[in-house]
Amino acid sequence: MGKSVMLTYALWVVGGPFGLHHLYLGRDNHALLWMLTLGGFGFGWIREFLRIPAYVREANQDSVEDRRRPTNLPPLHPVRFIGQACVGIYFGTVAMIGLNSLSFFYLIVLPISVAVGVHLVSNVGQQTSDLQKTLTACLVTSSLLYGSAFAPLPISLAATVTAAQHRRFKPPRSPRSTQTLAPRLFRLTLALVAFSAPLGFCIFHNTTATLYYLSDCIAALLDFFWFVPWLRHMLESILLMPYRILCAVTGGGYYEETWRKVLEILLREYTxxxxxxxxxxxxxxxxxxxxxxxxxxxxxxxxxxxxxxxxxxxxxxxxxxxxxxxxxxxxxxxxxx
Structure with a gap:
């Protein structure tokens, strides 16, 4: 039975940031990506309003027995390229927050984390890439940047360029190979647990270290713009905006003080x-x-x-x-x- 555009839109509205509509269409990689990034940090979910009809057509074409895919190189799409870089940085940052105490972190854990993030975006839709070459690029770049707090950025860029160079179309799926929902959900659950377990442990058992690492990252980002004072001031204003809105709405009180203490840490002010x-x-x-x-x-x-x-x-x-x-x-x- 073919997929319905109307039902897909309904699922997009109800659970779009969690990839519910992609799960319905059999786009499990896309669904997992949305679960881990809350709909591509919100931007991807909004953008999909115009993309859903094309997704439904792809899903219905995959259900045809004689479906064929081009053998030439897929076009290089800037949205996919940017998404690979951003998700690679995101995965690397999460790994640095939760697993940076491991002695082999920069040699193994960080490059694997970034490579998985980049490759996950590479596998969205009908395209894929060479995971081995992407991981090799991450391992080489990470060894050159051992111990750097900014390592996820260049590692992700190197992996993204490598994945783009080795992009290709996935082979067509046979309807007979389509799995039922239960094993698909099982694999998605394992992936979610693998992603969230280290971060959850760090948040619940090492909250102070987590906040100070975030503060280091934010402070380093702000210090990077020391030569453009107005841009630094604008970034600080954006970070302080939730606190100022809270003050305007509540007029102060316990919640204001709590938020202020968090900002003192994040903005590297004295606690x-x-x-x-x-x-x-x-x-x-x-x-x-x-x-x-x-x-x-x-x-x-x-x-x-x-x-x-x-x-x-x-x-x-x-x-x-x-x-x-x-x-x-x-x-x-x-x-x-």
């Missing part, structure tokens, strides 16, 4: 704990790294147990040491003035 550390060192909130070092050395001379025989010297010195180490972690080289 309450870091403000306490500044007070321990008798410093103001805009103290530079040099001033922090000077304040620390000055207090160490006063409170070091070897120089101060008082009973409280050891406790005070410990607080000074902890405050200094906390501020040192915050003041990365890119924050130095």
């Amino acid at each position: 309450e704990r870091e403000k306490d550390a500044l007070r321990v060192l008798s410093l103001h909130t805009d103290a530079s790294l040099e001033e922090i070092n000077q304040g620390y050395r000055k207090l160490v001379k006063i409170w070091h147990p070897d120089h101060n025989p008082s009973t409280e010297a050891e406790d005070v010195f410990l607080k000074i040491q902890q405050a200094y180490e906390l501020l040192q972690r915050w003041h990365r080289p890119r924050h130095s003035k």
Whole structure:
């Protein structure tokens, strides 16, 4: 039985960001991509309003026994190319958040994660690519960028170019090979679990580290535009927009304070704990790294147990040491003035 355009549109409206209409059409790779990215970060789902009739035609043609596909090279579509790069970066970033503590992360885990993201987009629709060559490009590029926080970007670009060079049409599917819904859902569930398990573990058991990694990424992105002050200011305004809207709607309160604490971390502003550390060192909130070092050395001379025989010297010195180490972690080289 052929697929219905009207039913496909209905599923697109009801569960489009989760790929429900693609699941109906037998486009499992597309459905999985939508589940993992919430409809291509929202943009892909909206764009599909005009693409659904073509998807239905492809699904109905695949149900014909003598269906043939071209043997020539598929056209290079910019949307697919951009999608491969974005999803590769997305998969790589998720891996860095959840699995970067592994000793072999940059040599194995990160390149595999990016390659899977790029190859998933390559397999959407009637096209596919050479996974082995895509993975090889990721492995080579990742080894050259070992330890870099920006590694997912060049790795994904290298994989995207490689996948585009080796793109081809999928062989036609035989109606007899069409599987029932149960095994298809089982495979999709396994893929979802494999993608979300590391990230879920990191969020629930290492929330602070997750937020600080995100803050590092955002701060690095903002610092990249230091030479264009107006663009940096615009990006900061966009990040602060939810907080300002919340203030305007609620007029303040508990939720505003909670959101503000999250923004303090994401925008690399001082948190309450870091403000306490500044007070321990008798410093103001805009103290530079040099001033922090000077304040620390000055207090160490006063409170070091070897120089101060008082009973409280050891406790005070410990607080000074902890405050200094906390501020040192915050003041990365890119924050130095």
